Amino acid sequence: xxxxxxVITILMHEFSESFLKGYYADKHVLITGGLGFLGSNxxxxxxxxxxxxxxxxxxxxxxxxxxxxxxxxxKDNIQVVIGDVRDKALLESLIISTDVIYHxxxxxxxxxxxxxxxxxxEVNLVGTLNILExxxxxxxxxxxxxxxxxxxxxxxSNQIINEEHPTHPLSIYGAHKxxxxxxxxxxxxxxxxxxTVLRITNPYGPRQQIxxxxxxxxxxxxxxxxxxxxxxxxxxxxxxxxYIYVEDIxxxxxxxxxTPRTNGQLYFVGSxxxxxxxxxxxxxxxxxxxxxxxxxxxxxxxxxVETGDVNIDTSKLRKEIGWDPQCSLKEGIIRTVxxxxxxxxxxxxx
Amino acid sequence: xxxxxxVITILMHEFSESFLKGYYADKHVLITGGLGFLGSNxxxxxxxxxxxxxxxxxxxxxxxxxxxxxxxxxKDNIQVVIGDVRDKALLESLIISTDVIYHxxxxxxxxxxxxxxxxxxEVNLVGTLNILExxxxxxxxxxxxxxxxxxxxxxxSNQIINEEHPTHPLSIYGAHKxxxxxxxxxxxxxxxxxxTVLRITNPYGPRQQIxxxxxxxxxxxxxxxxxxxxxxxxxxxxxxxxYIYVEDIxxxxxxxxxTPRTNGQLYFVGSxxxxxxxxxxxxxxxxxxxxxxxxxxxxxxxxxVETGDVNIDTSKLRKEIGWDPQCSLKEGIIRTVxxxxxxxxxxxxx
Numbered sequence: 033x034x035x036x037x038x039v040i041t042i043l044m045h046e047f048s049e050s051f052l053k054g055y056y057a058d059k060h061v062l063i064t065g066g067l068g069f070l071g072s073n074x075x076x077x078x079x080x081x082x083x084x085x086x087x088x089x090x091x092x093x094x095x096x097x098x099x100x101x102x103x104x105x106x107k108d109n110i111q112v113v114i115g116d117v118r119d120k121a122l123l124e125s126l127i128i129s130t131d132v133i134y135h136x137x138x139x140x141x142x143x144x145x146x147x148x149x150x151x152x153x154e155v156n157l158v159g160t161l162n163i164l165e166x167x168x169x170x171x172x173x174x175x176x177x178x179x180x181x182x183x184x185x186x187x188x189s190n191q192i193i194n195e196e197h198p199t200h201p202l203s204i205y206g207a208h209k210x211x212x213x214x215x216x217x218x219x220x221x222x223x224x225x226x227x228t229v230l231r232i233t234n235p236y237g238p239r240q241q242i243x244x245x246x247x248x249x250x251x252x253x254x255x256x257x258x259x260x261x262x263x264x265x266x267x268x269x270x271x272x273x274x275y276i277y278v279e280d281i282x283x284x285x286x287x288x289x290x291t292p293r294t295n296g297q298l299y300f301v302g303s304x305x306x307x308x309x310x311x312x313x314x315x316x317x318x319x320x321x322x323x324x325x326x327x328x329x330x331x332x333x334x335x336x337v338e339t340g341d342v343n344i345d346t347s348k349l350r351k352e353i354g355w356d357p358q359c360s361l362k363e364g365i366i367r368t369v370x371x372x373x374x375x376x377x378x379x380x381x382x
Numbered sequence: 383x384x385x386x387x388x389v390i391t392i393l394m395h396e397f398s399e400s401f402l403k404g405y406y407a408d409k410h411v412l413i414t415g416g417l418g419f420l421g422s423n424x425x426x427x428x429x430x431x432x433x434x435x436x437x438x439x440x441x442x443x444x445x446x447x448x449x450x451x452x453x454x455x456x457k458d459n460i461q462v463v464i465g466d467v468r469d470k471a472l473l474e475s476l477i478i479s480t481d482v483i484y485h486x487x488x489x490x491x492x493x494x495x496x497x498x499x500x501x502x503x504e505v506n507l508v509g510t511l512n513i514l515e516x517x518x519x520x521x522x523x524x525x526x527x528x529x530x531x532x533x534x535x536x537x538x539s540n541q542i543i544n545e546e547h548p549t550h551p552l553s554i555y556g557a558h559k560x561x562x563x564x565x566x567x568x569x570x571x572x573x574x575x576x577x578t579v580l581r582i583t584n585p586y587g588p589r590q591q592i593x594x595x596x597x598x599x600x601x602x603x604x605x606x607x608x609x610x611x612x613x614x615x616x617x618x619x620x621x622x623x624x625y626i627y628v629e630d631i632x633x634x635x636x637x638x639x640x641t642p643r644t645n646g647q648l649y650f651v652g653s654x655x656x657x658x659x660x661x662x663x664x665x666x667x668x669x670x671x672x673x674x675x676x677x678x679x680x681x682x683x684x685x686x687v688e689t690g691d692v693n694i695d696t697s698k699l700r701k702e703i704g705w706d707p708q709c710s711l712k713e714g715i716i717r718t719v720x721x722x723x724x725x726x727x728x729x730x731x732x
Binding site for chain 1: 496499500503507508511515546548549550551552553554556557558560561564565567568571572
């Protein structure tokens with residue numbers, strides 16, 4: 033398809049490093065949840081692009097914030113504010129002078145959302161609504177990018193999943209992510225606020241919290257393997273998942289933040305590979321060179337949120353901004369293991 | 383289709399008056415928002431069926447609660463509690479002994495939801511989550527029925543709208559109704575709580591608030607016509623709407639509450655007729671014998687929530703419980719005008 037390839041080439045050129053540096057150099061960027069996994073990886077990238085970055089993070093002890101996530105950044109080049117997206121007055125002071133907002137502050141465990149649905153509601157919906165209402169009233173031209181989740185979909189019935197797929201979330205977390213997606217669409221449609229939603233599949237990579245198993249199974253399995261422990265697979269592990277390396281996610285967000293073409297849009301962000309869960313597990317054990325594998329039956333509290341095979345179609349994002357995920361799962365696991373080997377003491381207690 | 387007709391006959395028989403009396407006679411029923419439009423009409427019907435009814439209503443001054451809505455009920459046969467669905471302790475005391483819950487307490491104006499999104503969130507999401515969490519923990523066998531809205535759909539692109547239609551709400555009200563629908567589905571799927579969601583099109587009829595124009599355009603136009611005023615149509619008024627008379631809605635809820643077949647399900651509730659807005663307006667003016675009609679351009683704050691033609695397909699509900707709406711728009715307007723003529727002083731200030 034020469035025409036299609038041509039388009040891709042032009043778009044890739046459009047988001048060249050020099051273009052992005054030119055775009056972000058004079059931009060004031062706010063990253064909520066900026067000490068967490070996505071937020072800190074974006075922050076590291078934005079600082080290299082010359083942006084003036086402010087991080088807001090609650091450092092909630094059971095969430096993903098970690099001060100070491102921004103160790104590579106010279107502290108003269110970044111401002112870190114410890115605070116909560118539920119604190120509207122604080123948000124107001126940050127939003128008024130911002131050009132681009134990456135909104136990642138969230139309760140991110142779908143498992144916890146079952147036991148603390150009100151906290152999930154407060155952080156993930158009230159927090160999001162705080163940002164949109166403030167933008168509407170004091171800074172309606174600020175571009176806002178939001179991280180949603182493939183968990184808005186629910187059971188996928190083995191179909192290819194794109195942005196048109198029905199949404200039947202199986203968790204309160206998924207229901208609130210879906211409602212938040214609608215907020216962004218409504219505030220774009222009704223008030224012209226430039227919003228972009230990226231629905232992420234299964235993200236993994238450096239700087240993800242690995243204190244417990246609830247945030248990322250890849251990160252958690254890497255930790256277990258590095259500790260020489262057993263990696264437990266529920267059932268036969270044949271269900272396919274779409275694991276996307278964080279640098280590819282960062283690239284999608286950075287590009288989407290730099291063009292009005294993505295305003296009012298929602299995109300799936302996922303890898304080109306849909307890989308069996310057991311295959312991912314084997315790759316982790318092989319890469320680490322430690323850990324063992326064990327199959328057990330599905331526990332009852334997981335069964336009702338199991339979503340079946342996930343086959344994600346990311347062509348919308350690839351076509352519209354020339355995004356092209358570069359990192360294979362094998363390569364991503366190698367880089368992630370390497371990262372945690374070097375920084376183990378900052379991510380695992382004791 | 384003789385087979386299909388046969389099914390309908392059996393189902394109609396199943397929900398005969400004597401069956402419903404037998405079913406509800408020993409039931410403890412809680413109606414949140416029970417002094418409002420839907421709630422009070424359901425309450426009036428349930429008391430005639432012999433149910434033991436408790437009403438919870440906040441009597442929020444700008445919402446739809448009206449003590450006169452339950453004037454036909456002998457006060458020995460009903461308990462009215464003035465309180466808020468945001469008050470979890472109060473809810474707990476009511477839910478623990480309840481067999482069936484009709485959850486209607488809500489902020490119901492999509493227009494107001496734009497100016498008070500946090501209040502909409504608190505009442506429509508936190509209130510709903512309060513009920514579901516309490517049922518999960520203290521009364522998981524209570525059947526819960528919820529009134530959702532066609533406004534979860536958003537722009538309809540002139541297609542036939544059924545339960546599978548994509549949902550792209552244009553208002554915070556619609557986004558929250560959608561999230562609440564997901565709550566009911568999740569609590570049914572994950573915890574086995576028997577929930578049923580009815581998505582209502584454009585409800586009208588006796589006991590609806592007509593203090594202002596934000597709750598129901600049919601009710602508001604009836605009031606204006608009865609006052610001899612001008613009825614304003616935005617644009618040409620050619621957009622089709624599905625106006626459903628409250629007694630037909632009540633019948634749908636009463637049937638759905640009396641069978642486990644509707645557990646975990648969501649249904650559209652609408653009339654067989656999809657009628658042009660201007661046609662409805664003319665029927666109101668004709669029936670009342672007063673009022674005049676005026677066309678004006680769409681005001682800018684309405685345009686972005688205008689949803690286009692609405693053509694609702696209610697076959698799912700009709701097939702599954704043999705529901706069959708009986709009241710034409712003409713007949714419904716006649717009955718509504720008659721009601722407000724008799725009870726005018728309770729619905730219009732001064």
